[in-house]
Amino acid sequence: MSVPNVLIVFYSRNGSTEKLALAVAEGARAEGAEVRIRRVRDFVPEEIIQRVPGWAENRDRMYALYEAPTEADVEWADAIIFGTPTRFGNVSAELKAFVDSLGGLWFQGKLNGKVGSAFNSTQTMHGGNESTNLSMYNFMAHLGLIIVPTGYADPVMFQGGTPYGATHVSGPQGNPPGESALAAARFQGRRVTQVARALKTSKAS
Template sequence: MAPVNVAIIYYSSTGTVHALAQAAAEGAEKAGATVRLRKVREMAPPEAIGSNPAWAQHVQDTADIQEAALDDLSWADAILFGTPTRFGNVAGQLKAFIDTTGGLWQQGGLAGKVVSAFTASGTAHGGQESTILALSNTFYHWGGIIVPPGYTDPIQFQTGNPYGTSHVAGVGGAASGPGESVLQAARHQARRVAETAAALKAGRAASA
C-alpha cells in the first residue's frame, strides 16, 4: 500500500468527539498511514467554558494537542473531520477553521483529497446525518473524494450510520462517552479512508 498522510481535524467541547478522533487516529495508523491529530481553536468565552465542569476539564486535558493549521490540509492525502452537532449543523469552531481555507482552495490545494466525517449529538435524532451532509457541502466545493463508511463492515450494522461514525452522548447527567462498538466503527471508517487514499495515490503514480 502506498504510504499516505491522514489529518484528523476535530472540535470537541466535553470529550466525546475527541474520543472518536483518537479512535480514528488508531484506525488510520493501523492501516499504515502517518497521522496528524489536530483540534481546532476554541472560540467560546471563558465564562461559557467555566459554566460547564466537563467542558473546562476537557480544555485542560487536551491543552497539549496541537491546533489545526492550513499546512495540515496541504500535507494530508486524506482528511477526517469530527464535530458535535449544533442544531443539526457543524459546530462554529470547526466552521471557522474551514472558512479560512479559501486561499488554499483557490490554489487547487484541496482538490482530489479523500474526505470523510464523524459526529456526535445529545439525542438520537439530534441531527447527526444532517451535520455530516453539511460538511459534505464543503467537500463538494473543494472537489474532495467523499468516502463514507457505508455498510462495509459488520460493525456498521451495530452502530447504524453509513454516513459517518456517530454517537448519541445524552444530555446533562445522562451524558456518556462512546462505547467500544462506536470506537470500532471510527477505527473502521479511518482505515477505509486511509486504504482508499493509498489506492488512489498508487493509481495516480502508476498513470503519471
C-alpha cells in the same frame, strides 16, 4: 506501496468526539497511514466557557494534547477526516471556522482530489447524527475533496454509526462512546486510508 497521510481535524467539548477521533486514528494507523490529530480552538468568550462545568478543564487538557490544525497540515494530508459535535443538527462553529480559513488553499486548487470523510457525536438520539455528517459533505464538495462514506461495507456498521460516517449518542450524562461506535470509527479510519492509498499510488504511477 505508498503511505497515505491522514489528517484528523476535530472539535470536542466533553470528550465524546475526541474519543471517536482517536478510534478513527487507530483504524487509519492499523491500515498503515501516517496520522496527525488536530483539535480546532475555542473562540467562545471565557466567561461563557466558565459557566459550563468541565468545559474549561477539557479544553485545557485537549490543548495540551493536540496542536491546532494549520494550512501546512492540510497540504500535507492525502485525506482529511472531520469530526464535530452536533450543533442544532449541523457542524460546530469552531470546526466550520477552520474550514472557512482554507479559502486560500481552495483558490489555489490544492485541495482537489484529497479524500474527505466525516464523523460526529450528539447528545440526544436523532439529534442530528446523519444531518451533521451530511452538512460536512457540503463544504467537502466545495473544497474539491473526494468524499468517502462508511456505507455498510463492514458488519460493524450495522451495529453503530451511520452510512455517512461514525457517530455516537452521549446522552444527558455525557456517556463515552461504546464499543459499537468505536468499531465504526476504526473502520472509517481503515476505509479512508485504503481509498487514500489507492489514489496516491495511482498518482505516483
